[in-house]
Amino acid sequence: MEKGLSHRKDHCMETNLTHSETSIKQGTGASPLARLKKRPRPGEMLIQALLFICGGVSILTTLGILYELGKESLLFFQMPGVTLAGFFTQTEWQPTIGKFGVLPLVSATLMTTSIAMLVSLPAGLGAAIYLSEYASTKARSILKPLLEVLAGIPTVVYGYFALTTMTPLLRAIFGDQVQVYNTLSAGLVMGIMILPLVCSMSEDALNAVPRSLREAAFGLGATRFETALKVVVPAALSGIIAAFIIGISRAVGETMIVALAAGSGPNFTLNPFEAAETMTGYIARISGGDVSYDTPDYNSIFAIGLLLFSATLLLNIISRRLVARFREVYE
Amino acid sequence: MNSPFSTPRGLLAQRHRAGAVWHTIFLSSTALGLIALAALLFSILDKTAGLVIIADDVDRNTLAARPLDQLTQPELVALLQEKLTKTRIRTLERSNGPLADLPLERLNELVLEQIVKPSIVETYPFFDSLFRRQAVQAEIQQKIAGQYPDATVEFRFWLNPRFLANTMSAVPEMAGIRTAIAGSLWIIAITILVAFPIGVGAAIYLQEYANKSLISRLIQTNIDNLAGVPSIVYGILGLAIFVRALGFLTSGAVFGLDGSNGRTILSAGLTMALLVLPILIINAQEALRAVPNSLRMASYGLGATQWQTIWHHVLPHAFPGILTGTILAVSRALGETAPLILVGASSLINKDPSGVFSFFTALPIQIYNWTARPQDEFRNIAAAAILVLLVLLLTLNSIAILLRNRLSRRSS
Numbered sequence: 147m148e149k150g151l152s153h154r155k156d157h158c159m160e161t162n163l164t165h166s167e168t169s170i171k172q173g174t175g176a177s178p179l180a181r182l183k184k185r186p187r188p189g190e191m192l193i194q195a196l197l198f199i200c201g202g203v204s205i206l207t208t209l210g211i212l213y214e215l216g217k218e219s220l221l222f223f224q225m226p227g228v229t230l231a232g233f234f235t236q237t238e239w240q241p242t243i244g245k246f247g248v249l250p251l252v253s254a255t256l257m258t259t260s261i262a263m264l265v266s267l268p269a270g271l272g273a274a275i276y277l278s279e280y281a282s283t284k285a286r287s288i289l290k291p292l293l294e295v296l297a298g299i300p301t302v303v304y305g306y307f308a309l310t311t312m313t314p315l316l317r318a319i320f321g322d323q324v325q326v327y328n329t330l331s332a333g334l335v336m337g338i339m340i341l342p343l344v345c346s347m348s349e350d351a352l353n354a355v356p357r358s359l360r361e362a363a364f365g366l367g368a369t370r371f372e373t374a375l376k377v378v379v380p381a382a383l384s385g386i387i388a389a390f391i392i393g394i395s396r397a398v399g400e401t402m403i404v405a406l407a408a409g410s411g412p413n414f415t416l417n418p419f420e421a422a423e424t425m426t427g428y429i430a431r432i433s434g435g436d437v438s439y440d441t442p443d444y445n446s447i448f449a450i451g452l453l454l455f456s457a458t459l460l461l462n463i464i465s466r467r468l469v470a471r472f473r474e475v476y477e
Numbered sequence: 478m479n480s481p482f483s484t485p486r487g488l489l490a491q492r493h494r495a496g497a498v499w500h501t502i503f504l505s506s507t508a509l510g511l512i513a514l515a516a517l518l519f520s521i522l523d524k525t526a527g528l529v530i531i532a533d534d535v536d537r538n539t540l541a542a543r544p545l546d547q548l549t550q551p552e553l554v555a556l557l558q559e560k561l562t563k564t565r566i567r568t569l570e571r572s573n574g575p576l577a578d579l580p581l582e583r584l585n586e587l588v589l590e591q592i593v594k595p596s597i598v599e600t601y602p603f604f605d606s607l608f609r610r611q612a613v614q615a616e617i618q619q620k621i622a623g624q625y626p627d628a629t630v631e632f633r634f635w636l637n638p639r640f641l642a643n644t645m646s647a648v649p650e651m652a653g654i655r656t657a658i659a660g661s662l663w664i665i666a667i668t669i670l671v672a673f674p675i676g677v678g679a680a681i682y683l684q685e686y687a688n689k690s691l692i693s694r695l696i697q698t699n700i701d702n703l704a705g706v707p708s709i710v711y712g713i714l715g716l717a718i719f720v721r722a723l724g725f726l727t728s729g730a731v732f733g734l735d736g737s738n739g740r741t742i743l744s745a746g747l748t749m750a751l752l753v754l755p756i757l758i759i760n761a762q763e764a765l766r767a768v769p770n771s772l773r774m775a776s777y778g779l780g781a782t783q784w785q786t787i788w789h790h791v792l793p794h795a796f797p798g799i800l801t802g803t804i805l806a807v808s809r810a811l812g813e814t815a816p817l818i819l820v821g822a823s824s825l826i827n828k829d830p831s832g833v834f835s836f837f838t839a840l841p842i843q844i845y846n847w848t849a850r851p852q853d854e855f856r857n858i859a860a861a862a863i864l865v866l867l868v869l870l871l872t873l874n875s876i877a878i879l880l881r882n883r884l885s886r887r888s889s
Contacts, residue, residue: 193784200678201696214717272506293510300812302841303863306848311520338513371496399707401815433819451713462705
């Protein structure tokens, strides 16, 4: 890090030097030259070091997450009755009575996530296409901030909405087979929550497609819709997929909606009308009740947290890669 | 003519029709978002006011010889002592001071709260109360005639001054959010104090000093990835590090306070600081990136050192942008709930936080707990609390937008 800085400075100084050298040769004294030499500046270096430490805090955060999740997860897997294979294959999750199969929690998370993505993928992409390809500048300047409001609402409010509005609505439509807590309601509302994110990231991708591509399509006689769907969307595809993946990652990690609306009890089911606890919902429920340290419950939080962290990190990295590749093509 | 769009002439109308259909589909997906937003706001407003039926647990007219509000102070004390158990009185005295020393109004409140217990037995939503008034009135008359002969009916705003001023209570109509707002503000204050200097420092390092060396790239990638980590994972981190490992510090024990554990405001604030840090850094970096390079070059040209350039030229120029980014990041901390659950916010706290080592509750935590309860009245106060939270967030965001507008005007 020090190297780049000094390099830049040296460069500045070299140009200065050639200027002053010519004047010095004509003049008499040699002292100005001495002043122009690179001087150690302890104050500057101290400041730079402090700023570097600020940047390092983020590394410490990651290390902290990895260390704590790893350490406690190890303790979890060393407990009697817990095996790695059993953790991923058994279908019952009741740590207090020695049932350690994470599948019910995972399946509930997959359920809510899939439902959320079924809402937010088409709607988010549709809205993005509308905003970037159809809407007038004025319409966009009104619609976009309104969608952003949706993105700024705290998730606990969405949880309230799911429980008090969406669930009664679903029960009115589908009847009593819909339980008071169910993954469908949580998933649908989560989809609404993720919609603005998918929309704004997809729109960025669509906007980054060069205008010339659209002009060329119009020139060939394509309608606006054909241009959008057959030219612009394929050109922006990697950016759009990145948006989808970020959306999935957000849905997997979302806590408050599922904690309030999806139910509090592990349930290995694929019925969206039934209550089922997700990974995040489990963590929130267990830790809400003043959990004591070094119990199976406490350690299991970390094991599930590690699973959650790994999954979202993987998704985020893939998404970032896709965006980077997309940028390379057009920027 | 190998254009992918070349279709027989007769199909042109069909293509345009398809275009129109899809136009409608795209428009309606945009509308879906807006409808959802409207439905969300509607469902909250609908619960924050409305007609209610209030019935006394114990009939207040038979409680004493004279109406309650005409009783003197000693009479009220005697009444309390007669009707309540000794343990109950002791708990009351512990939180209020000796009964005999309390002012008249407070005693009246206690009598109502502890003995009469007027409670809301039925609630009706706001928009029904307004637009289907007759139907609702008829239903209420029926209810009163049948179940609650002494009940009164009133139009209640759940979001009222008392709701803002009261502390937490197990009775929904007595409950308030003062403690929760105080807790949230304390947490935000710590978050800002910790995250702002570190975040801006890191942004300056990455934007002004860092080059393409491995460690700088590592920090940058790491920050980008941290921004996507679910908030509940930060909560787990906060629980393990701040609450447990650093419990001696966050409980205040190291400063001679008798904090029993680390589930304090300090832990919550530090956890939130870690949570918003990546967002804050990314926002601040963007603000720094927007500073024209000519400014730096001019400063270097005049012989300023790098830090002088940053401090006197880059930072002042980027400051409104940094501030906007900070506000947006902090407003996220205001609404976050999951990490607070993990670090041990307790919804049962009814004492205002007195410092960073206090146990705490926060606005989103109250919303969560009230929403999770089955009774209608708790939904009502949850909605009222949500309204307060949204107003706070709206205020913060408006400030951010105003700052952004000022910035763009100045630099253009």
